[in-house]
Amino acid sequence: MSWQQQEVFRILSKKPGTTYQEADDINKTIIREASYPVLEFAVRKLNEDKDSYVIVDGYTDITGQPAYNRGLSLRRAQAVKTKLKSMGVSAKRIKVVGHGASSPAATNDTEEGRMQNRRAVMHLSVGE
Numbered sequence: 001m002s003w004q005q006q007e008v009f010r011i012l013s014k015k016p017g018t019t020y021q022e023a024d025d026i027n028k029t030i031i032r033e034a035s036y037p038v039l040e041f042a043v044r045k046l047n048e049d050k051d052s053y054v055i056v057d058g059y060t061d062i063t064g065q066p067a068y069n070r071g072l073s074l075r076r077a078q079a080v081k082t083k084l085k086s087m088g089v090s091a092k093r094i095k096v097v098g099h100g101a102s103s104p105a106a107t108n109d110t111e112e113g114r115m116q117n118r119r120a121v122m123h124l125s126v127g128e
Contacts, residue, residue: 026063026118027072029079039080042124043087053093055123056080061114062101074098076120 031039046052058077060069077096085091106113 026061029072029075031079031083031120038122039083039087042122043084043089045124045126046089046093049126052124052126053095054084054089054125055095055097056120057123058096058098058120059103059105059117060101061104061117062108063114066100069100070098072098073100076118080120080122 042054046054056077058073058075058080060073060076062069064072074096075098077098081091081094081096084094101108101117104113104117105119106116108114108117
């Protein structure tokens with residue numbers, strides 16, 4: 001499998017052109033309905049290339065204890081996996097990783113930054 005084409009989607013983040021996870025979504029694993037077209041696109045790509053697969057990385061902001069954040073980030077990634085499975089993708093083709101507060105997308109010094117860090121990112125590998 002080559003990584004010739006890699007597509008990255010932010011499923012649970014507050015970034016332009018993506019879904020929003022509101023401030024009151026701290027400690028939650030909600031996939032916003034606005035993300036469904038992105039998930040549907042990924043499912044189409046996965047169905048077109050039976051050798052393709054997806055890695056879902058979950059993240060948190062720095063609030064909370066590190067051990068709790070690792071678990072929450074894994075639950076966020078698993079929420080995406082569960083949704084993809086419900087859309088017909090085999091569980092064998094979905095890997096989930098929880099990173100906790102490591103690799104922040106933005107500063108943790110502001111609420112806006114912390115909102116951006118509460119996310120799941122899907123990496124879709126499509127073969128040649």
